[in-house]
Amino acid sequence: MVLLQGDDILPQLEAFAIAENIPAANFTGMGFVNMTFGFFDFTTKEFLPKAFKDVELASMNGTIAWQKGKVSIHAHGVVTDKNFNAFGGHILEGKVGTGSLEIMLLIHDKPLERKFEDDLGANVLCIDNCK
Amino acid sequence: MVLLQGDDILPQLEAFAIAENIPAANFTGMGFVNMTFGFFDFTTKEFLPKAFKDVELASMNGTIAWQKGKVSIHAHGVVTDKNFNAFGGHILEGKVGTGSLEIMLLIHDKPLERKFEDDLGANVLCIDNCK
Amino acid sequence: MVLLQGDDILPQLEAFAIAENIPAANFTGMGFVNMTFGFFDFTTKEFLPKAFKDVELASMNGTIAWQKGKVSIHAHGVVTDKNFNAFGGHILEGKVGTGSLEIMLLIHDKPLERKFEDDLGANVLCIDNCK
Numbered sequence: 222m223v224l225l226q227g228d229d230i231l232p233q234l235e236a237f238a239i240a241e242n243i244p245a246a247n248f249t250g251m252g253f254v255n256m257t258f259g260f261f262d263f264t265t266k267e268f269l270p271k272a273f274k275d276v277e278l279a280s281m282n283g284t285i286a287w288q289k290g291k292v293s294i295h296a297h298g299v300v301t302d303k304n305f306n307a308f309g310g311h312i313l314e315g316k317v318g319t320g321s322l323e324i325m326l327l328i329h330d331k332p333l334e335r336k337f338e339d340d341l342g343a344n345v346l347c348i349d350n351c352k
Numbered sequence: 353m354v355l356l357q358g359d360d361i362l363p364q365l366e367a368f369a370i371a372e373n374i375p376a377a378n379f380t381g382m383g384f385v386n387m388t389f390g391f392f393d394f395t396t397k398e399f400l401p402k403a404f405k406d407v408e409l410a411s412m413n414g415t416i417a418w419q420k421g422k423v424s425i426h427a428h429g430v431v432t433d434k435n436f437n438a439f440g441g442h443i444l445e446g447k448v449g450t451g452s453l454e455i456m457l458l459i460h461d462k463p464l465e466r467k468f469e470d471d472l473g474a475n476v477l478c479i480d481n482c483k
Numbered sequence: 484m485v486l487l488q489g490d491d492i493l494p495q496l497e498a499f500a501i502a503e504n505i506p507a508a509n510f511t512g513m514g515f516v517n518m519t520f521g522f523f524d525f526t527t528k529e530f531l532p533k534a535f536k537d538v539e540l541a542s543m544n545g546t547i548a549w550q551k552g553k554v555s556i557h558a559h560g561v562v563t564d565k566n567f568n569a570f571g572g573h574i575l576e577g578k579v580g581t582g583s584l585e586i587m588l589l590i591h592d593k594p595l596e597r598k599f600e601d602d603l604g605a606n607v608l609c610i611d612n613c614k
Contacts, residue, residue: 223608247456249380249511251544251559253523260408260434261384263450271436277522279559279571280411280430280542282382284454295454297382297410299430299438299542299561299571303522305533307438307561307569309410309430319525321607323546323557325509325589327456345452346354378587380511391539391565392515394581402567411542411561413513415585426585428513428541430561430569438569440541440561458587476583477485 224322230254230315234324235292238285243326245333248296250281252322256300256315258308266342270313276300278315278322279307285326286333286346293335293344353455361385361446361453366423368457369416376464379427381412383453387431387446389439397473401444407431409446409453410438416457417464417477424466424475486584492516492577496586497554500547505588507595510558512543514584518562518577520570528604532575538562540577540584541569547588548595548608555597555606 224233238246254276259268283296299309334351335344355364361381369377385407390399414427430440465482466475486495492512500508516538521530545558561571596613597606 223610225607226603247380249509249544251557258432258436260432260436261451269434273436277559277572279561280544282380282411282456284456295382297408299410299432299569301520301522301561301570301572303531305520305522305535305570305572307430307571308432308436309438310408310432310436320523320603320605323608325544325546327458327589341357341451343451345356346454348354378511389563389567391563391567392582400565404567413511413542413587415587426513428539430541430563438561439563439567440569441539441563441567458589472488472582474582476487477585479485 222324222326224317224324226317226319228317230322231294234285234294238292243285243328244331245329246285246326248283248324248326250278250322250324252278253318253320254278254300254315254322255318256298257313258310259313260310268313273300273308275318276302284346286335288335288344353457355448355453357448357450359448362425365416365425369423374416374459375462376460377416377457379414379455379457381409381453381455383409384449384451385409385431385446385453386449387429388444389441390444391441399444404431404439406449407433415477417466419466419475484586484588486579486586488579488581490579492584493556496547496556500554505547505590506593507591508547508588510545510586510588512540512584512586514540515580515582516540516562516577516584517580518560519575520572521575522572530575535562535570537580538564546608548597550597550606
């Protein structure tokens with residue numbers, strides 16, 4: 222999957238998952254992006270965001286699953302700036318920058334589900350332990 | 353494979369490899385962890401460790417192989433802190449933090465072996481060149 | 484695929500792609516390397532390089548495709564130094580350092596092509612939109 226300048230990464234992956242009716246998938250990616258990461262604050266149960274502009278996406282790892290009939294994407298990434306310094310974390314949103322984004326998806330045969338864990342205040346992937 | 357809070361990452365992978373009798377595998381992963389990395393000192397042939405607490409695991413790449421009948425896991429990772437700064441290297445040990453860890457394993461048909469290289473003082477994966 | 488000390492990473496991948504006649508592939512990797520990254524300057528259309536010596540390759544993600552009959556490799560990576568600080572970006576060249584480099588390749592059935600995009604001054608992977 223190749224995304225081009227201006228493409229919105231997570232919505233594009235979501236649309237692809239729906240269009241191709243993917244049970245579940247893992248993906249990796251790399252390219253040139255504008256990316257917003259969020260660090261989860263366990264007190265407020267909210268993500269504190271920070272945006273990085275015009276950076277290389279040095280790595281991206283994610284999982285496509287489903288939650289109550291909707292696509293649930295969870296992805297982490299590392300970006301690097303013009304001085305080659307690295308930053309990253311949990312991806313809140315990202316768009317392809319001046320260039321492209323190459324994504325490699327590995328589609329699974331069996332569906333994966335996420336469920337909300339009250340204790341954590343976060344969604345957790347479940348394989349055999351989906352209640 | 354999904355690990356939950358408190359799970360010890362490398363021993364869990366090792367137990368999985370034994371339980372499923374995996375010939376070899378590569379894996380990627382991402383989640384929220386406490387992780388200790390080690391930088392190999394080629395003079396002393398020892399790893400100098402450093403621990404990072406409550407960090408996002410932005411990427412993890414590793415190989416599961418065998419060495420003299422025992423599971424041999426080699427993994428590298430990148431973690432990011434609440435300021436989104438990135439650190440990483442060779443994983444010595446790690447536990448899942450407040451949250452979860454999603455691991456994607458790609459199982460190989462053929463076994464992989466590691467052997468100890470005296471010159472390096474380190475274990476090296478061998479494919480066709482296992483003496 | 485396992486590369487050893489002194490091996491030139493991108494030429495080795497290129498030789499492997501030709502020898503095995505690979506239509507296309509994605510790969511991940513980790514090891515100990517000397518690596519030169521480049522940050523693309525969209526004004527001059529040139530990569531500004533920076534070299535990192537004796538560093539762990541914490542992650543590498545890349546794609547092997549073809550362009551006008553020649554192998555076209557695009558790879559990004561993250562390296563970490565002895566203080567566990569992370570740097571990275573677009574890989575210009577790299578050699579295996581004191582140790583080894585483990586590369587996991589996922590070979591695709593269908594060929595992938597890259598083409599030069601005048602607007603970007605860069606090569607872009609094309610899947611269904613190859614003109």
